[in-house]
Amino acid sequence: MALVSRICARTLLQASASSTARSLHTTPAPQQQQAPIEGAKRTTCTLIPGDGVGPEIVYSLQEVFKAADVPVDFETYFLSEVNPILSAKLEDVTSSIMKNKVCIKGILATPDYSVEGELQTLNMKLRNELDLYANVVHVRSLPGVKTRHKNIDCVIIREQTEGEYSALEHESVPGIVECLKIITAKKSMRIAKFAFDYATKNNRKKVTAVHKANIMKLGDGLFLKCVEEMSKLYPRIHFEKMIVDNTTMQLVSNPNQFDVMVTPNLYGNIIDNIASGLVGGAGVVAGASYSAETVVFEPGARHTFAQAVGKNVANPTAMLLCGAKLLRHINLHSYSDVIVNAITKVLEQGKVRTKDLGGQSTTQDFTKAVIYNLH
Structure with missing residues (x-):
């Protein structure tokens, strides 16, 4: 009798699961949740624009992600040591990174002298709070960049x-x-x-x-x-x-x-x-800092390029490559490949080059060229 009861219960459960599956398949998913390349759920990433040209090249990254329909949402915090009034609290930023596990970060400017007499910089505090002990910079020659x-x-x-x-x-x-x-x-x-x-x-x-x-x-x-x-x-x-x-x-x-x-x-x-x-300068090298739990992706050569702020001349390649590294880290390889291939095509063609690579194109020109080559 007990055996019969178990069989009946199992049958009812299977029927219920089958009915649920049919109802799920007949209900169209919301358009914004569909990924064109990989059917992955959306990921939230902490975003720190940084100082100098950081906000400009971060905007380029956001535009490319949007054009590629990348299933990543950004949780943005402005963190700055040179603009302390506008800066978010360090504990809020670290809490966000610990929650999301991944972060895209622009370069933070460090003043030569601390107003408060503090010896530890904001960068150092962030690394120590998250125990970002390993900084990894992959330096490689890029196609179309003369060196x-x-x-x-x-x-x-x-x-x-x-x-x-x-x-x-x-x-x-x-x-x-x-x-x-x-x-x-x-x-x-x-x-x-x-x-x-x-x-x-x-x-x-x-x-x-x-x-x-x-x-x-x-x-x-x-x-x-x-x-x-x-x-x-x-x-x-x-x-x-x-x-x-x-x-x-x-x-x-x-x-x-x-x-x-x-x-x-x-x-x-x-x-x-x-x-x-050796491979083209600060604008073309991406890096990442690792702890046991979190990863912060940021340009490999830490220069804010403050003299170029608002001039629309910064090279966003390093930040775009940071974005590609992020996507590989969260197992969105095909999105990463699409972005890297688009950057490679733009550099190989040589028609759109920012000033640091010997051209006269703007940050927006380069971003649009990358978006045009996304496929």
Whole structure:
């Protein structure tokens, strides 16, 4: 009798599910919820326009996303250290990013002097609050962009929660300032593991540790020791070490020798900018900062280009590539491919170029050209 009851119950449930499915299929979905390429639900992403030309290139990204019917909604917060009156509260921004897990961010300007005497910048506070420990900048040659070196393809992985950016400075006696550089084994091992995991996942062959352990024997010595220890766990990845000043020379003379580089905080910041200059400048390189829970996508070379504000001359390529990286991260690969292919076509054709790439086209011209090539 119990068996019969279970069979009857199962039959009723199946009939009910079938009826529900039929009713769902016969009800047309709202037009705005349909994705033309991938039937994915909409994703909410925190958006920080940034300072300088940030709002202009973020607007380009929004226009391209709109034209491509990308199923992403933006939750916008204006965050700024140079415009504190207009700025949102840091805790509101971090709460949004922690909730959404993903963020698109323009570059935040950092004043040389803090009005309140605060040593920690807004950028540093944001990274520390979210524990955005790994900054990843993929520097590669773009088609149609003329540069001295060809076929550059390297990845710079930077630890960005300690090192020289620890905001620990004091004037011990008048005229003498001491700045503390913090290097810990825990964070050095963490960024080393991230670098080797990245190399393994992305079929990279070599990891180069950039250091100055010959001079800073304890601080950089600890960092280098941690990376060396981690390298032993990845025998298929070739490991090498290089002093930072030699790295900068090698980078501008023979950049093709590099694959993945892992660096402490300050060295990574410098190398990011040098490498970006090799492939066309700050306007064409995208980056991302990772924590265990969240990702913030932002241009790889951190320049606000304040002198170009309102002139409609900024190159939005880096921000558009950030958007493409975001889409791949949330598993919307086909949308990402469409946008990257459109950018590639515009650069290859060479008819629409912003001033930084030797042309006279405006930010809006480039954006419209990318939208025209979306298909």
